[in-house]
Amino acid sequence: MQEARIFHHALKVDEELCYGCTRCMSVCPTTAIRIRRGKAVVDPARCIDCGNCMEACPVDAIVVEQDDFQKIFRYAYRVAVVPSVMIGQFKEEISESRVINAIHELGFTHVYEAEFGTDILHRISGAYPIYAAKGPIISSFCPAIVQLVQVRFPSLVSHLNLIKPPLDISAHFAQRELIKQGARQEEIGIFYVTPCAAKIAAIKSPAEEESGLFNGVINMNFLFNLVRKTLVRQKKTASIPKPDRSRISPAAVTWSLTNGEAPHMKGRSLSVDGIHNVIEFLEKLESGEITGIDFLELRSCDEGCAGGILGSGNRFLTAERLRHRADSMKALDPQVLKRVDAQEDYLSRHIKLAQIRPRSIVKLDDDFQQAMRKMERIQELLGSLPRVDCGVCGSPSCEALAQDIVQGRGELNQCIFYQRSQEVLDPLRSKRNLEHMRRIWGSGKFSI
Template identity: 50%
Template structure:
């Protein structure tokens, strides 16, 4: 298994976090612990799904992103724009106006992220014919790829090793600009991301050494900038400054739920929202799901329309994109002329490198030692109450038991065990207080009327 740590974009503002455990309880990979009264993320377990960010009542989680000013390090500044960015705007706002504002903010070129989906779809269909394990799983969502690596490592060979549109489109457009005589070093390609996981996959791509994307821009940040300009603008643009290839209906819907599955062969299923995905993958792992050829799995509810960095309501975004796709389909007015040579370039660089299992469940690399440690976990569970209250700073009693076996925690971290140890004189009450303070902070048990929900709430 790979020893390289995952890069993850989600960070915790320790000045805002007060250790409420909301994030810990929703994390699908048990990556969060409470230490010294604040949330702590285990880097190799986090898959950047953003569930913690959505659950946090005080916005203590944030996404580490590139400074927007970074785009000005390049003469030619390309925005790789996902369809869900356009889908956040009302149908009364023209795409040309959005693109015009983006160029006014500093981009010299704007290209749809899904511009290469037809080539990607062809490669995925070819992959479906291979002898890889079924059901085959899309590599579109970085959080799902990482989820499989850390929680379902036995399914890594089911992932179709075809890069998602971000990388292929960046490669394609960079090549176009170079053919126009623009220097490679003067071209900066920036992806406008709807989620944290796509930041992580640019910074630390799974299966590859580096990405074709030079930086990532927070979609929430950019949407608000564009919206503010459009709101204060009196005039609209009749014609785009530069011809932007219209996406086909397939391209517009690709990042939405069923966007891939509807264009694959055989029996295909589309599942969104990471906890739904986990429930389904457990059935796949246990051979309860049979005769399925392809799975489109997305971490967010409504797929990319539900990304944590989107501002607009996800259901409205989906409706707008589907309506737009229907209008384009009925008009037939969409053009995207990718030459045969460019298609071949994309195909030649479309394969993802080796996707390695990185199981967080493994207690030791040596199977014999791992089995002995698992037996210790089972013995520990005999003493723990099994109510998963989270008061120990771990999401469940089993998680605490495993932390103990990993020598990252102690049995006395359980408040119920503490009481029993105090009762039998095996633990001094003052030491018990120190244990609680180590998890929840020294002032946590002091009277504080300013905390959330209290009389003088300050959050």
């Protein structure tokens, strides 16, 4: 039997702020949220870190954890791996060089754009490498999508491209180059500046069991504010010339946006963004309705990483600025390519993911016969539930409550329709039913 893994999730519910409004529960694409004692509770096995709950919460009760920024100073070599969308958040008059310079000023000794990893992959493989067992190939760029496939579409796991994300490739490059220049491994701290929670989870509990490349994660909105303050301070003095050549290619700059990756793939490709659109599409793929497509670029957020929950600007403006930046970019610096060539052997050995395993959320039992019996029980229970998905039971749908019951995490008398029908037969039950409701919604909601 496969050992259960503990999955790291960066999103946490602040119980002080949460008042059990159920908005997060309604939008969660993997039915990971329940209401217990009037607060949202996230099931770590089901959560895919898409951030939909955080966006939906009216009181900001869902927060993203990050490492303490001071942690960077534990290292002599402090590397920031920054997504292109970080730069796209700044107005055009603030050049990329100024943003990078400000990140240096904050304490980083080296700054790389995460999507530089796509240039590395192209350079060492001659094209973007594909390592999927089945077509259509599903991009593994967006970690929320990788988790979604693992959790909700386990039969499609073999379609995922087993290639490490560009941010990992950039980190390998940075680490290797510093070691070649004489740095010791323990002196190097690599920090990813993340636009979303899913990338934090991917770094802290990767899809395959390999980790240790990154020493910490910094939320993009946090760094954005620090950079902005630094730029204001520098305003009168800073004059940073634009480089003659670009540090990354135009294709890499727009790679994380919707339709940034698909045009570079062979054959017929398609881009879909927004987690609920992606789910609808994957349901069709699973049922065999999709034919003739070779490559699927799927992004959890609208406008790709420009729409990440840790972005500070308008996602459409960020995406437009990055496209504009790509259009006006100079040729990729040949010196950069020489540096990549110098590490080709090492990098070639570190671009592939060994495996991505399914993580089924509805695994009912290890024993097949038992699992079948539980499946039948779910159907039976669904027959007695009203199927109105009202959420009063504290589960997002009648089906989710039925699953909770057979998995020993719920009771039929959480259903208000069931309670009322029982009270008709036995009026004395109403007191007990009120207790059930208090367990779900907390006492405060019954003190009217």
